[in-house]
Amino acid sequence: MRKIECISIFDMLKVGVGPSSSHTLGPWRAAQRWIAELQKKGTFEEVEHIHIDLYGSLSLTGIGHATDIATILGLCGHDPVTMDISIIDAEIQKIRESKKLQINGEKEIDFSIADDVKFNRKFLDFHPNGMTFRAKLKSGKKTSSSFYSIGGGFVVKKERKNASKKMKSFMEFPFPIEKATELLAYCKAENKPISEIVLENEKSLRSEEEINSGLKQIWDVMLESMYIGCHTEGTLPGGLNVKRRSFEMHQRLIGEEKYDSPENWITAIRRTEVKFRQILKWVSCFAISVNEVNASLGRVVTAPTNGSAGTVPSVMMYYMVIENHEATFEDMKRFMLVAGEIGSLFKKGATISAAMGGCQAEIGVSSAMAAGGLTELLGGTPEQVLMAAEIAMEHHLGLTCDPIAGLVQVPCIERNAMGAIKAINAAEIALESDATKAKVPLDKVIETMWDTAKDMNSKYKETSEGGLAVKVNLSDC
Ligand code: SF4
Numbered sequence: 001m002r003k004i005e006c007i008s009i010f011d012m013l014k015v016g017v018g019p020s021s022s023h024t025l026g027p028w029r030a031a032q033r034w035i036a037e038l039q040k041k042g043t044f045e046e047v048e049h050i051h052i053d054l055y056g057s058l059s060l061t062g063i064g065h066a067t068d069i070a071t072i073l074g075l076c077g078h079d080p081v082t083m084d085i086s087i088i089d090a091e092i093q094k095i096r097e098s099k100k101l102q103i104n105g106e107k108e109i110d111f112s113i114a115d116d117v118k119f120n121r122k123f124l125d126f127h128p129n130g131m132t133f134r135a136k137l138k139s140g141k142k143t144s145s146s147f148y149s150i151g152g153g154f155v156v157k158k159e160r161k162n163a164s165k166k167m168k169s170f171m172e173f174p175f176p177i178e179k180a181t182e183l184l185a186y187c188k189a190e191n192k193p194i195s196e197i198v199l200e201n202e203k204s205l206r207s208e209e210e211i212n213s214g215l216k217q218i219w220d221v222m223l224e225s226m227y228i229g230c231h232t233e234g235t236l237p238g239g240l241n242v243k244r245r246s247f248e249m250h251q252r253l254i255g256e257e258k259y260d261s262p263e264n265w266i267t268a269i270r271r272t273e274v275k276f277r278q279i280l281k282w283v284s285c286f287a288i289s290v291n292e293v294n295a296s297l298g299r300v301v302t303a304p305t306n307g308s309a310g311t312v313p314s315v316m317m318y319y320m321v322i323e324n325h326e327a328t329f330e331d332m333k334r335f336m337l338v339a340g341e342i343g344s345l346f347k348k349g350a351t352i353s354a355a356m357g358g359c360q361a362e363i364g365v366s367s368a369m370a371a372g373g374l375t376e377l378l379g380g381t382p383e384q385v386l387m388a389a390e391i392a393m394e395h396h397l398g399l400t401c402d403p404i405a406g407l408v409q410v411p412c413i414e415r416n417a418m419g420a421i422k423a424i425n426a427a428e429i430a431l432e433s434d435a436t437k438a439k440v441p442l443d444k445v446i447e448t449m450w451d452t453a454k455d456m457n458s459k460y461k462e463t464s465e466g467g468l469a470v471k472v473n474l475s476d477c
Pocket of ligand 1: 308358359411415
């Protein structure tokens, strides 16, 4: 029996802390999982000392991506969804100075960040983003566990067999989908748009009430990240001296309009007279704002990753403030259902990990997700939705990952704006096309992206060993 991975919309769109889903959120979750493992085995109380080994891409860009901080916060029992992010710096400083760590907030051990978090250049075989947690127990015995952060905050253990055993069987979804052609066939057979097919699948996992409240939370975090970004001045952390740009950009765009909450802000933006050049600026401003929040360890939604977190919300805002002033949460829900499904097609058929596929796997996928979501809301047929996703990815193929100084800032922040603009353009082209005669099916572009990923030199896969990362020095900035 053919097994098809059932990916929930809430696996693709997750609340997390920046700057990276694979290098921050994933390692954070891995640390939490390891603590849970120790508790399950009954060895938690015996732990005397902990050491973390970060490998491959997690090591090469780990400092810029705050991988060390994320793993430590996970060990301390903090959760990326609920933690008060304003206390992160103080928490880490306390551990650095005291050389003590409260594992799971319950048990104090000696811990030196400088000595007990090791960045290893070596790559583990299974995946470029490997990490091993090691503990010494009171008895003198040692225990360790390795995890792999495979993109978008997903974390797996080494054993492929176990991973596939845990995979839910395709029987759990009423409409099992591995390829875009299957999704399209269900839409035709049921005479339903893509969002309804995805909703039916999601309803097999949770009630519609839970889906609505979960998606409302996702949208609220997206909106808040745009709002915070547009209202925060200053320079981003990390040493590149990157000035936050969305603040001034937003001030010029919003003018004298008054508002006192993120919801009123949407209405205020709708009141501004938006001309063509301003549309591009508004969309860029929304995308940049999210990724400035992400770069400063703020709270964003992975869509499908943290590095590409700005593309989908900025296109959703575009729909709300430019295309449809009557848009409601129902529209945002449809957008997210379609976008999530497009993202999961890429995850199943290729990758959403920059360490595996370069930036095409992040910004390219986010652009395809946004293009698909927008096309359905603009009245596109399922064929046009898939065509829009295909166009968006087609023009990101081969995009490399080369973050300067390993920070998710340059080129990452602007790339979200470019991904968003391409998504809108892809939707418009698809809506003007007879998508039943599309020359390049979405499945083919997914295959091509994966082939390109496999051929791509490793220095362009989130290692900061090629491209802009080696052309531009910190001292030049
Ligand atoms: S270059 Fe692209 S893939 Fe690499 S960290 Fe930046 S946004 Fe992510």
